[in-house]
Amino acid sequence: MSPLTLLSVALLALATPSEHVAFVSGTEQEDLCVCVIDVATGDVARVGSGVRDGAPAWSPDGNRIAYTTAKDGGLRVRIVDADGSNPAGPEHANEWNRQPVWSPDGTRIAYTAGEPPAEHIVVYDVATKAEARWGGELAGLSSPAWVGNDQVVAIGRIPRKGGIATELFSVTSDEATALLPDRSAAGSYVEWAPRPHPSGMGLAYESNDGGDREIFVLLFARRIVIDVSNHHAADWNPVWSPDGKRIAFESFRSGRRGIFSVDPERLLVTPVMADTVGDHWAPTYSPNGEAMAFVSNRTGDPELFVVDLAGGDVRQLTDHAGPDLAPAWRPERSK
Amino acid sequence: MKRAVAFIILALGAASAGARGPNGALDVIVTPNNGVPVIVAPGEPFDALLTERASLRLTSEGAARALDVEWTDGLPGGFVRARCSVAKTAAPGAYSLEADADGRKDVNVRAVYVRKEFPKTYTFAHLTDTHVGSDRHPRASEDIMTAVIDAINEAEPAFVLITGDVTENGEMDHFRSLLGLMDACTVPTFVCPGNHDRQSDHYERVFGPRAYAFRFGLDGYLAFDTKDYRIADDLDTQIADLQLLRREIKSVRWSIGFTHRFAMDMGMRTQLILFVDDPLDHILFGHYHRANKKDEDEVPWGDTGLTMTPAGIDGAMRFMQVSPRGVEAGPVQRPARTR
Numbered sequence: 001m002s003p004l005t006l007l008s009v010a011l012l013a014l015a016t017p018s019e020h021v022a023f024v025s026g027t028e029q030e031d032l033c034v035c036v037i038d039v040a041t042g043d044v045a046r047v048g049s050g051v052r053d054g055a056p057a058w059s060p061d062g063n064r065i066a067y068t069t070a071k072d073g074g075l076r077v078r079i080v081d082a083d084g085s086n087p088a089g090p091e092h093a094n095e096w097n098r099q100p101v102w103s104p105d106g107t108r109i110a111y112t113a114g115e116p117p118a119e120h121i122v123v124y125d126v127a128t129k130a131e132a133r134w135g136g137e138l139a140g141l142s143s144p145a146w147v148g149n150d151q152v153v154a155i156g157r158i159p160r161k162g163g164i165a166t167e168l169f170s171v172t173s174d175e176a177t178a179l180l181p182d183r184s185a186a187g188s189y190v191e192w193a194p195r196p197h198p199s200g201m202g203l204a205y206e207s208n209d210g211g212d213r214e215i216f217v218l219l220f221a222r223r224i225v226i227d228v229s230n231h232h233a234a235d236w237n238p239v240w241s242p243d244g245k246r247i248a249f250e251s252f253r254s255g256r257r258g259i260f261s262v263d264p265e266r267l268l269v270t271p272v273m274a275d276t277v278g279d280h281w282a283p284t285y286s287p288n289g290e291a292m293a294f295v296s297n298r299t300g301d302p303e304l305f306v307v308d309l310a311g312g313d314v315r316q317l318t319d320h321a322g323p324d325l326a327p328a329w330r331p332e333r334s335k
Numbered sequence: 336m337k338r339a340v341a342f343i344i345l346a347l348g349a350a351s352a353g354a355r356g357p358n359g360a361l362d363v364i365v366t367p368n369n370g371v372p373v374i375v376a377p378g379e380p381f382d383a384l385l386t387e388r389a390s391l392r393l394t395s396e397g398a399a400r401a402l403d404v405e406w407t408d409g410l411p412g413g414f415v416r417a418r419c420s421v422a423k424t425a426a427p428g429a430y431s432l433e434a435d436a437d438g439r440k441d442v443n444v445r446a447v448y449v450r451k452e453f454p455k456t457y458t459f460a461h462l463t464d465t466h467v468g469s470d471r472h473p474r475a476s477e478d479i480m481t482a483v484i485d486a487i488n489e490a491e492p493a494f495v496l497i498t499g500d501v502t503e504n505g506e507m508d509h510f511r512s513l514l515g516l517m518d519a520c521t522v523p524t525f526v527c528p529g530n531h532d533r534q535s536d537h538y539e540r541v542f543g544p545r546a547y548a549f550r551f552g553l554d555g556y557l558a559f560d561t562k563d564y565r566i567a568d569d570l571d572t573q574i575a576d577l578q579l580l581r582r583e584i585k586s587v588r589w590s591i592g593f594t595h596r597f598a599m600d601m602g603m604r605t606q607l608i609l610f611v612d613d614p615l616d617h618i619l620f621g622h623y624h625r626a627n628k629k630d631e632d633e634v635p636w637g638d639t640g641l642t643m644t645p646a647g648i649d650g651a652m653r654f655m656q657v658s659p660r661g662v663e664a665g666p667v668q669r670p671a672r673t674r
Contacts (some may be wrong), residue, residue: 028536096600116599142603164635190611190636192603208612234578234612236604252582257575278411279575300412302572323572 019286020082020330021293022056022065023304024048027322034067036082036330037317039286039293039306044318047084055099056326059106062333066100066109077111077124082330090124090131097122099142103149110134110144110152121154121171135176141169145194145203147220153179153194153203160188168194168205168218179203179218180225195238195247204228204238204247204264215249217264228264235260237281241289248272248283248292259283259294273307273314280305284329293317293327355443359511360540363389363434363441365414369517370526370542371558374448374494374551378423381447384543385415389436393421393447395428425449429521448523453552456658458665460487460522463498463595463621464646466531467516468509471648476503479650480516486670488521492654493551495522496558498621499529499595500646510541525549527558529595529622546573548580554657555584557592557615561601574604581608581615589616589662596622597634597641610636617662619655621646626667 026032034048052070074095094113113122140157156169165188168179194205202219215229229235233253258274273280278298304317318324365384367373373381407416432446502509532538545560592615617640624646642664645651650669
């Protein structure tokens, strides 16, 4: 059955691995809580604070979850075990802290701290419980993503004639430097959503380079940039498959927000979930790359679904009044 | 004549006390309504969103005209869409949209406006932060808004944009008061939510969608919500609608956004859609309870113009002129009766 005929197969059982997906769920924005659902049984456990929780991110060993939650009018980063126990987290220097991402070795968490135009990258050492500002004194940095354990790629806001633009920056504990050559003579580009290749050999990101928003891949060694999604409709939010051979992304090329994937070597785009009735977004691959969880509003409220990428069968994972958002599939756990 | 029109509309509102639910909440017809109306030329279609299929008609001054409808079922949430055709012979003016659904009657007053002409140069009114129900001003907020509506009726702009914080804290009583005040307006009133209105879910119950677009002649207008702006990129479900709505008004002379607030930390995705990839020509908002100040107020991404209007709690408002030259803000004014 084609994945384009989403919900008619809602009752079909899928041969998905018995694994877990973290997500946020609530009745409204104020009471969103990080939860973990067992993909096989549908059992849901609340593991977050339940106060505007968001952005759940699994540690690389699959044992802990970092997420954001409201505190004193701002947002802070919290860390819990997969069952919600052992809550911990930084004593923040800033009121607003967003977009937490774990380093590949699981020892540190990078996030965006502060408010525009002074936001910057902060790295939290899980063992010492210390925060450190990265990227020197450069302000306007956000959306960090780790490349190795000692460098993050971030989005930097820069002045341009007539306003501002954004560029990709390499950020270390000491400095922040532009990743790409200065292209200001050719135009003003706005990059967003950097996502490093699982091997660290390159980076997927989105940019309006060329006019409309597209998914690009930057290969670090060769310093070349490739437009891999090329379509006049907007393409957003790239996500690498675990083996690094495909990039899932969101696109409006079928009329509404849908999920597509591309083989970045052959530049072959295929639909994963797309129709003209509802929106499908926030894809997250299973660790073996055989399934994908995502959000769809096809039935009204945003709910979680899972699709078998080989057969195309789709199953609805959640069904309650209120939004279920931001799924993150648990990595293979360390033994 | 203007008084006569106002009287008729007031009478329509009074006659349709059964319109909406007992609390003022929407019933069968979600849109259009008196906060999200449609302005349409004779012979042109408009879309209505309903909870179920129904027999639809337009009514005005006691006369009813059945509508030919093409239905689209199975929208997210179980809603249905009715593409309604307005007769070529329909007279200009304000109409109620009425629905009969399985024995239930629903009436949305001031939902449909028929216009024969859409001039290249016209004015609209910008009103914001009315905070109906508040005691922020020595005079009652209802009295001040009545004076503002009277001044707008006198000026006869093409329509009014009311950019959020329309109520003090989103209580249903405040929304009910607001509806009564708005229904004294003789021109279409387009509303979007503010942070004060969204301290409950009553805004959606009273006005339906928090983001929508409409066209007026050559120009396109886009309403959107900015309450949850700081965490919007993680959790916002509005951004897909914004992308689609922006595309819906892509081929217009001037694209004009209206929302409650603009801030650099409003959520990157919203900014990419509206100010970077396909920049709006102009944006109007309130929230800050002040007018634009030079230099410190701007949309930094490019060429989007900006108009910030002070809060209407003391009767402040302004008229905007739209012409081949662009979108130009008139001075902030306060009707004499509000002083």
